Amino acid sequence: MKEKLFTVCTLLFLLNISYFAQSELLVTEIQFDVPSSDAGDANGDGARSSRWDEFVEIYNSGVEQIDLSGYQLIEREGVAFFTFPIDAVLNPGQFAVVFGGGEIDSFKNIPLGTLLYSVELVDANSGFSNGLGKSNLSNGQDRVMLINPLLADTLFEMYWGGPDIVALSTKGQYLDSTITISGTTISGAIGQSITRDIEGTKWDMHTIVVSDPDKLFSPGANAAEKKIQANIVLTEVMFDVPADALGDANGDGVRGSKSDEFVEIYNKGPIDGDLAGFQILDREGIVLYTFPDNTPILVGQYAVVFGAVGSAGFSGITPEALLFAINQTDENIGFDNGTGKTNFSNAGDAVLIVNSVESDTVAEVYWGTALPQTSNAIYLDAPNTISGLALSGSVRQSVTHKLDSDLWDVHAVVSGDTTSLFSPGLDAPKSPYINNGDLIVTEILFDPSSDAILGDANGDGTRDSRSDEFIELYNRGASAIDLSGYQILETSGIPVFTFPSGANINPGQFAVVFGNIRPTGLGANLPADAVYFSVSEAEDNLGFDNGAGKSNFSQAADAVIIVNPANADTVVEVFWGDAVSLTSNAIYMGFPNTLSGTTISGSIDQSITRSITSNKWDTYQFITKDTSNVCSPGKDAVLVNGIEKENVLPQKYQLSQNYPNPFNPATVISFSIMQTEKVSLKVYDILGREVATLLNTELVQGTYNYSWDASTMSSGIYFYKLSTKQFSSVKKMMLLK
Structure with a gap:
């Protein structure tokens, strides 16, 4: 009895998982009227066929694999014209396309990774056949249904033409003005596919959805994005x-x-x-x-x-x-x-x-x-x-x-090797010339807050105008950078700090140089995965001292310049106020380099910073929208709160592709919601396991940018899913360390 109960419970559990997964299964494109001449060769086998080039496209919008074994495509008479074979598994973000016929090995111009199926391999006069004399989909009136016989469940039904055709299920959608972008009824000789965006619900002819009169179909790709391309x-x-x-x-x-x-x-x-x-x-x-x-x-x-x-x-x-x-x-x-x-x-x-x-x-x-x-x-x-x-x-x-x-x-x-003259098939070995953007300055504190707690940036227990000044660097490259001998210069071009031998900064790691650290040491609140340095460890009144009477950075006018004396290379220069730039690649703290467009200098009581994924600088509180803090040594400023709201009202729900992609280790995920509601933003690994919950809170209508730091994650493909009561969407991203 216990064994039977266990078996029944297990079956119900598996059916529940299957039902949850199949709810993310979308039919996204149907071709029932093949374009004329060579333009109609949808399967790319070299010949246009009114039967073999018909197709139905399905997409997995979820974060779990879906086993399509036994699923069926049904036509207007309720007869199956295709049954998915055993082990037909559709991965998250993957398309499956069923063509009326043709040798799959001969198919071309269909994105790699698409699951391809063909109904007929021999008879050119037969394709989506119902076995009752109908050999393909009818332009005049027909339907496509996707069903799961195991659960006796209809997942999708689209029907067109008429006048006597009616829905066979509660999922039935008639291809008329209620569901088309153009507000028209579609049937007959249209000479292209009907399709929808994977993120939308409205259908129409392919040329309308993609806004391109020459694009008649796109099997294996999201029509709204034309074709997903490799970079x-x-x-x-x-x-x-x-x-x-x-x-x-x-x-x-x-x-x-x-x-x-x-x-x-x-x-x-x-x-x-x-x-x-x-x-x-x-x-x-x-x-x-x-x-x-x-x-x-x-x-x-x-x-x-x-x-x-x-x-x-x-x-x-x-x-x-x-x-x-x-x-x-x-x-x-x-x-x-x-x-x-x-x-x-x-x-x-x-x-x-x-x-x-x-x-x-x-x-x-x-x-x-x-x-x-x-x-x-x-x-x-x-x-x-x-x-x-x-x-x-x-x-x-x-x-x-x-x-x-x-x-x-x-x-x-x-x-960086005079004997290395070429490297076909390989990335050129790591160069010492790192002004290519691997090493960047991400935060500068030249005016520590006057607050005794907030101003104690190094966390040694004492706020000091010299010791709590700091400069933060970040390695956004794919290889470690040896900073040995690199120098920090101020506006006069005088070195105020030289990195010691063995000072390495790993990919995705921050390095912070403070003016001084007391014997009590760094505060426990500072990120443990960053590397820290101190100009002076003896006197509080010595910090970024140029040896010429200036013992710290000037609020009114100064500069931070990172140089590699070994090859006389300036990596970056940031300057503010009345200071004069010393290099051609200097960044001034004013328009157009600041997010607010204002000029920054003087008594600001906080750091100036930028996100590792943006070139725009500004004051810490303007960048982070966090008025309870004034700096964030050792971590990305934007990641303090994680999310930034744009000052624009969106016109539709949308989840955008993350940027950059591929990324290491941080990326920005942008999305838009149309009303105040609870929003969930989660990350899953390639196996569909949840690895991070980025958001699970109520947000007002707006467009948001969320910065995700994946420093603790392994390289690989991940999926991120946005969910609200009104909208759900999944996209794929790649972490390359």
Whole structure:
């Protein structure tokens, strides 16, 4: 009896989980009238078919996997035209598309990761067949239902046309003005799919939903976002091969001025991509190379195209990289444009990466005498180079940039190693030139609060105008930074602190330098995961002392400058009041660098700060909206409260994609709600387990930005879910440490 009771309870529990999960299952696109001619080839198998190119798209909007085994698609007569096979599991954020027919291996131009199914593999005259003489969906009148026979539950029903068609379930929706964006009734020969945004409830013809008359369908992608794209970036170009054996970049045993030239690209995510149709062009806009069909590139993977490769083949290149060669027979022909130019020109040329399928230029880099062809072209000269020098001519190495920086230079400069001339398939080793944005100043306290408690920034038990001043730095890169020998200068250019040997700051870590720390030590309230330093540990009246009569920072006019004397490199300069900048990349505490647009100096009784995810500075209380505190040494200021409300009333419920994404370790999640209500914002891991509750409180109507610090989380894919009584949405993000 106990065993039977346990079995029944277990079954009910599992059914409850299944019901909860399936409530997040959405039908998001239906094609019942295939566009004419080649434009109707929705499955990408090379042929338009009025039956095989019909499709139904389903989306998992939840945070748990949904087992679709046994689920059925039903047509107007209530007859199933497709049953999902065993082990048909749909992951969170994943689409499943069922086509009327075709060989799945021949399908193209559908986003990777889409679950694909085909009803008919042989008979071109049959697709969504009901076995009663009807071989496809009818334009005139029909329906699509999604049911779970196990629970005898209808999850979705859409029907159109008429006049005698009626709903078969309580979920029935008629495709008329009550549910369409345009307010019209839809049926008949529309020559495109009907679709909806995964975050909305209104349907319409695909061209209306995406506001693009040329986009007729989008199987496997959210129509409102067109197609979720992998972030393909150009990372390294070799246009001048090193001399002698040092130039054998492809590892085939022979140095070739044409064969060893190469172009390297990288997928930054957040999803796997397909390079099919991507092309490499030169300065004249001539195609030099087209990637073959079915060329998947995973998140975090490189693809390298060489001019040629000898019979010995590639060698010495990381096996994780995708390797291609334009020519495999003649090493005297490489990046050939067919007009007499057989390789890149040192004096002046360009590399363009173009997605020909989307008619989109992904990246362009040009150098020397070449001219730009697109608005987002990067010229290899100041201010786009680390050294500030032009990169062209006989450089005898590749030009490159790190993944977390937009600044290019010759490989030896980026890598910090004069013997390192190229690195196809790998990120250039860590460079000592960190003014690429890895190291940033995030908070400065030049006017400690006069309050005895709030002004005690270092927590040593005493408020002091010198000892409680501090400067906070943050490493937002992917590698540790050795600060040994780095210096902090004030407005006269005089060092007021030098970091000791072994002063490392890890990725995602803060470093705080106080003017002084008493023997009682730092306060217990300071974050334990930050690293702390002190200019002086002997006298309270000595802090950031320049040795020329100035013992602390001036409220009226001063500057904080971080320099690396080893290479005479200024990482950053922040200055305020009447101070004069000493470097070209100085940031002044006034418009347009402050969030409020005001000029900041004088007696402010708090720190000036910025979020690690924003370039805008301001006073601590203006940034955080926290009037009970005046500074936050060792942690992101915005994360003190976590949430910031914008001064704008939204027009709809919305959960936006987090930014940045991928991120390390902090990111901002923006959302909008239309009324005062309780809001839940939670984070789940790839297995659907809740790992963080960011919000569970009542908020008024508005648009909000929530900063999430994932320092304690492991690298990987996470999902964040916003829930209110009126709205629910889930999105995916990636943490890369």
